[in-house]
Amino acid sequence: MSERFTKGMARNIYYGGGAFFMLLFIGLTVDTVTALPKRENRDKLTAEVAQGKALWEKNNCIGCHTLLGEGAYFAPELGNVYTRRGMGDEQAFKAFFNAWMKAMPSGAEGRRQMPQFNLSEQELDHLADFLIWTSRINTNNWPPNVEG
Ligand code: HEC
Structure with missing residues (x-):
């Protein structure tokens, strides 16, 4: 790894981080939507x-x-x-x-x-x-x- 922080590295962090947190967000949304019906007052x-x-x-x-x-x-x-x-x-x-x-x-x-x-x-x-x-x-x- 080079000593310099290049534009390419910054871009990878940007896209990689964006993708990671988007997946996390989708995962947590699915989790909430599946958990809520089980907690309804019947x-x-x-x-x-x-x-x-x-x-x-x-x-x-x-x-x-x-x-x-x-x-x-x-x-x-x-x-x-x-x-x-x-x-x-x-x-x-x-x-x-x-x-x-x-x-x-x-x-x-x-x-x-x-x-x-x-x-x-x-x-x-x-x-x-x-x-x-x-x-x-x-x-x-x-x-x-x-x-x-
Ligand atoms: C102007 C403010 C006010 C409004 C409006 C009000 N309350 Fe209260 N209520 C209080 C206060 C203050 C207490 C606590 C009094 C105490 O502990 O001496 C209380 C306590 C209670 C308690 C007892 C809680 C406990 O843990 O023992 C109940 C039940 C209650 N209120 C029901 C209601 C209901 C139902 C309504 C609507 C119809 C209502 N209150 C509207 C101020 C209000």
């Missing part, structure tokens, strides 16, 4: 879950909370609130959720406050169904901390 998307999502949007819960990391950082992540508060028991979670929503705002000194939304029993039930459904999306164990 739970039935019921009318209740859809209505819960509509209520979630209408009341702008995301203005304070994150859902799977997306949203505002004022209040706790809710993508895993079912795991955190229900621990796998739908009825226990619904009881917690119903009581929580009715008890807001807590008025507790030094704690961030959540408004009272005055939702009906049915609306609360749909919102809980939506949060349970969301918690079952395979997020590759994200967030790593159940409190997150």
Whole structure:
């Protein structure tokens, strides 16, 4: 190999590097596209879950909370609130959720406050169904901390 860095060498690095990373990019794209269907939430998307999502949007819960990391950082992540508060028991979670929503705002000194939304029993039930459904999306164990 000559001591000088020639134009030819620079060109080879340019084309070789370009080809290498293009192949890497294609490989990772194929990997993602084949992995995603295996991680879909296979739970039935019921009318209740859809209505819960509509209520979630209408009341702008995301203005304070994150859902799977997306949203505002004022209040706790809710993508895993079912795991955190229900621990796998739908009825226990619904009881917690119903009581929580009715008890807001807590008025507790030094704690961030959540408004009272005055939702009906049915609306609360749909919102809980939506949060349970969301918690079952395979997020590759994200967030790593159940409190997150
Ligand atoms: C104005 C901001 C705000 C909005 C809007 C808001 N929240 Fe909250 N939420 C909070 C705060 C702050 C807390 C934490 C309060 C605390 O820990 O004392 C909280 C906590 C919660 C919790 C308990 C979380 C846990 O880990 O125990 C649930 C469930 C919840 N919110 C649901 C909702 C739903 C559903 C909506 C939409 C209908 C909503 N929130 C809209 C501010 C908000």
